[in-house]
Amino acid sequence: MKRNDRLSVALHVLLHMAQRADDPMTSEEMAACVETNAVVIRRTFAGLREAGIVTSVKGHGGGWKLARALSEITLHEVQQALDERLFSVAANGESPGCLVERAVNEAIGEAMAAANRLMDERLAGITLADLTVDVNRLFCKQQAASGKPSRRH
Numbered sequence: 001m002k003r004n005d006r007l008s009v010a011l012h013v014l015l016h017m018a019q020r021a022d023d024p025m026t027s028e029e030m031a032a033c034v035e036t037n038a039v040v041i042r043r044t045f046a047g048l049r050e051a052g053i054v055t056s057v058k059g060h061g062g063g064w065k066l067a068r069a070l071s072e073i074t075l076h077e078v079q080q081a082l083d084e085r086l087f088s089v090a091a092n093g094e095s096p097g098c099l100v101e102r103a104v105n106e107a108i109g110e111a112m113a114a115a116n117r118l119m120d121e122r123l124a125g126i127t128l129a130d131l132t133v134d135v136n137r138l139f140c141k142q143q144a145a146s147g148k149p150s151r152r153h
Helices: 003-019 027-034 038-050 075-081 099-124 128-146
Strands: 054-057 063-066
Touching: 003 027, 003 038, 003 063, 003 075, 003 128, 027 038, 027 063, 038 054, 038 075, 075 099
Parallel strands: none
Antiparallel strands: 054 063
């Protein structure tokens, strides 16, 4: 899993967890949802546990569960717990004394900061409950189009 995929992978798995609110999901089950390794899930979800978004129980019958209601968890909160930035560009530091390079790096840095502020604001207004509504809408639309029952994924 690439670093910039962590947010979408975490959100994907969190929504699967919501479908099983009363039953914990193992790291292996979560990994199967997004076709990755269970170790990747455990590393990714450690930050979510520290932020109080999920809880984990070790041992037989253990696994991961949501710690709060879907309506109380924003996408921005998940992003922060993962320490993810959706927009980032490494500043070129090949010629530290070059004023042109410095001006370019400052302009790009300011644009990235503005983009991240806007993204943070938007993500703070979206909850996991909102995404669940969207999943259900897409599920109903898919069922109506196919005329056959389908499974949610």
